[in-house]
Amino acid sequence: MTDRAVPERAVILAAGLGSRLRPLTDDRPKPLVPIFGVPLLHHALHQLEAAGVKRATIVVGYRKERIQKFFGQYFGDLEITYCESGVFDRTGSAYSLWLARDALMAGDCLLLEGDVFFERAVLDRVLSSRESDVAAVAPFDETMEGSAVTLCAKNYVQDVRLKQTPADRQTGATALYKTINLFRFSADSLRQAVLPALDGLIRSGAVTAYTEQLLSMLAAQERLKLAAVRCDRLKWFEIDKESDLQMAERQLTPNDLGDAAFSLRPALAI
Numbered sequence: 001m002t003d004r005a006v007p008e009r010a011v012i013l014a015a016g017l018g019s020r021l022r023p024l025t026d027d028r029p030k031p032l033v034p035i036f037g038v039p040l041l042h043h044a045l046h047q048l049e050a051a052g053v054k055r056a057t058i059v060v061g062y063r064k065e066r067i068q069k070f071f072g073q074y075f076g077d078l079e080i081t082y083c084e085s086g087v088f089d090r091t092g093s094a095y096s097l098w099l100a101r102d103a104l105m106a107g108d109c110l111l112l113e114g115d116v117f118f119e120r121a122v123l124d125r126v127l128s129s130r131e132s133d134v135a136a137v138a139p140f141d142e143t144m145e146g147s148a149v150t151l152c153a154k155n156y157v158q159d160v161r162l163k164q165t166p167a168d169r170q171t172g173a174t175a176l177y178k179t180i181n182l183f184r185f186s187a188d189s190l191r192q193a194v195l196p197a198l199d200g201l202i203r204s205g206a207v208t209a210y211t212e213q214l215l216s217m218l219a220a221q222e223r224l225k226l227a228a229v230r231c232d233r234l235k236w237f238e239i240d241k242e243s244d245l246q247m248a249e250r251q252l253t254p255n256d257l258g259d260a261a262f263s264l265r266p267a268l269a270i
Helices: 040-051 064-071 093-099 120-128 187-203 211-220 242-251 254-263
Strands: 009-014 055-060 078-084 109-113 116-118 134-139 146-151 157-164 177-185 227-230 236-238
Touching (some): 009 040, 009 093, 040 055, 040 078, 040 116, 040 120, 055 064, 055 093, 064 078, 078 093, 093 211, 116 177, 120 134, 120 177, 120 227, 134 146, 177 236, 187 211, 236 242
Parallel strands (some): 009 055, 009 109, 055 078, 134 227
Antiparallel strands (some): 109 177, 116 236, 134 177, 146 157, 146 177
């Protein structure tokens, strides 16, 4: 383990439409879709609070009032603030990140997306890394699609690729690793590299860009040295469509949610 302090803050991107998960998202945002009765975002906040994170900024958009009502201003000892996107239906995740730029300016920060279930061991590996800036990754297998990275010999992110499929992992000699969409950034990297590049990207009009495109640009320009934290054989699921949810519930048991289920507030229906 390292003596690096747990970041005080986390930024969670939770503004999207979740259109591929309809009809489950017809009346709720994707982060409130449950696994064994526990909403994805509830589980993530539970993990962050248990790890010692003190403040979470959640970027909300689609059905934002459902998230704000469900969680309010506190989750245990974790203080919650919200950034609201009024253009969530025509912007990408980089724009959501840009809306949270004040939180990113405040110091070391975790960044995650609100549609990912991850067991505590995934977060522990991110937090225990000796590197300043890290991305949680896992080998890209036949069940996966979406953003992926290639790694150099020293396990730093070399290239970020969008819209990868199982067929892409079979081409060439370079191994692909799926991004789990859980990152840790140092205050210096945020202020000197990530935020200036993000601001330039959005102000140039690229409001539909994804966060992965920002990271790809920074990696290509060698402005961000992003270490890969390998999470092979750990349990995590990115829930984009109903088959993802079904696979998660096949491979998980209610015990995998730990005591997150017991911290639910039953008076607030989702």
